[in-house]
Amino acid sequence: MTERVYNFSAGPATLPVSVLEQAQSEMLNYRGAGMSVMEMSHRSKAFESIIQQAENDLRSLLSIPENYKVLFLQGGASLQFAMVPMNLLPKGSPADYILTGSWGQGAFKEAKKLGSAREAATTADTNFNRLPRPDEIKLDSRAAYVHFTSNETIFGVEFVGEPATGDVPLVCDMSSDFISRPVDVSKYGLIYAGAQKNAGPAGATIVIIREDWLERVPEGLPAMLDYRNLAKNGSMYNTPPCYSIYICGLVFKWLIDEIGGLEKMHALNKEKARILYDAIDSSDGYYRGHSEKECRSLMNVTFRLPSEELENKLVKEATAAGLDGLKGHRSVGGLRASIYNAFPKAGVEKLVEFMDEFQKNNG
Ligand SMILES: Cc1ncc(COP(=O)(O)O)c(C=O)c1O
Numbered sequence: 001m002t003e004r005v006y007n008f009s010a011g012p013a014t015l016p017v018s019v020l021e022q023a024q025s026e027m028l029n030y031r032g033a034g035m036s037v038m039e040m041s042h043r044s045k046a047f048e049s050i051i052q053q054a055e056n057d058l059r060s061l062l063s064i065p066e067n068y069k070v071l072f073l074q075g076g077a078s079l080q081f082a083m084v085p086m087n088l089l090p091k092g093s094p095a096d097y098i099l100t101g102s103w104g105q106g107a108f109k110e111a112k113k114l115g116s117a118r119e120a121a122t123t124a125d126t127n128f129n130r131l132p133r134p135d136e137i138k139l140d141s142r143a144a145y146v147h148f149t150s151n152e153t154i155f156g157v158e159f160v161g162e163p164a165t166g167d168v169p170l171v172c173d174m175s176s177d178f179i180s181r182p183v184d185v186s187k188y189g190l191i192y193a194g195a196q197k198n199a200g201p202a203g204a205t206i207v208i209i210r211e212d213w214l215e216r217v218p219e220g221l222p223a224m225l226d227y228r229n230l231a232k233n234g235s236m237y238n239t240p241p242c243y244s245i246y247i248c249g250l251v252f253k254w255l256i257d258e259i260g261g262l263e264k265m266h267a268l269n270k271e272k273a274r275i276l277y278d279a280i281d282s283s284d285g286y287y288r289g290h291s292e293k294e295c296r297s298l299m300n301v302t303f304r305l306p307s308e309e310l311e312n313k314l315v316k317e318a319t320a321a322g323l324d325g326l327k328g329h330r331s332v333g334g335l336r337a338s339i340y341n342a343f344p345k346a347g348v349e350k351l352v353e354f355m356d357e358f359q360k361n362n363g
Pocket residue numbers: 010011075076077078079103149151152153154173174175176194195
């Protein structure tokens with residue numbers, strides 16, 4: 001390839017070109033520091049201002065209330081699967097898990113090792129093609145928290161709002177729809193997200209935690225797994241993932257300055273997803289969406305063709321045409337087009353044209 005492709009990868013995923021260009025221009029000498037961000041001390045003034053600015057911009061994008069801490073951690077969302085119960089699930093209390101796909105199952109599996117986690121609902125019986133109805137969610141009012149996955153990346157099902165949990169606070173894995181739309185952070189005790197879909201490159205994991213929840217953290221946890229310790233040290237108990245945080249900061253600025261905030265981003269994301277789902281729905285059943293219409297993800301569009309052979313053929317021909325990363329996850333099969341924030345509308349339009357042509361030639 002001599003040009004950039006349209007990259008439909010589920011993550012790490014495409015980043016805004018202007019962000020990559022800025023990083024390129026600052027690579028050798030970051031704003032007069034005489035070195036790149038990769039080379040500078042995390043205790044330097046320059047890096048302190050990078051992490052502070054990234055936090056401020058994220059706070060402004062999501063209107064994060066003052067009584068929440070923002071942490072830039074490592075270990076991916078997968079480590080949060082364990083850190084959440086380790087820190088926030090006291091002995092003797094249950095925690096409720098709403099399972100709408102493999103990532104929720106992964107979080108539940110870790111929580112069961114560490115405390116008394118309950119399955120409050122699951123849609124496994126229909127291969128996670130939908131969200132549970134409110135009457136299917138069986139909550140325990142004594143639960144320390146209710147955990148859910150706002151967007152299940154593999155199956156392509158997304159919550160529009162939050163599940164109703166009464167007074168029990170929410171914990172959410174927002175990895176694959178983080179900062180794709182406005183969210184009322186005050187409804188959550190904790191939000192976590194691996195950076196590598198909407199926020200930046202792999203390496204950083206963002207945690208937003210209500211301050212009073214830090215008091216629940218038991219004594220004696222290993223320092224690197226202890227939210228209270230990590231918060232007290234401003235995410236710098238050890239060397240943070242500096243370069244990843246720097247790029248996340250550029251992405252936050254891009255969202256503010258070039259996109260105009262999360263309302264605008266959400267509108268763009270809805271428009272991109274609509275174009276693709278319309279193409280699926282108007283194909284006379286040639287393309288079939290995996291998830292039920294009302295739970296369709298704006299981020300990961302999952303669909304099948306009449307046969308596996310045709311699916312493989314489409315992926316191969318699409319890749320050759322510069323439409324990369326469309327192969328679906330093996331647990332769903334078929335195709336998955338991940339169209340996160342930075343994925344351009346022109347790429348969705350090109351895919352739709354390609355699908356139309358493919359159907360004509362192979363229908
Ligand atoms: C919703 C969700 N949760 C968790 C993960 C795991 O993230 P990580 O690889 O950062 O541990 C992913 C990765 O794709 C994801 O999409």
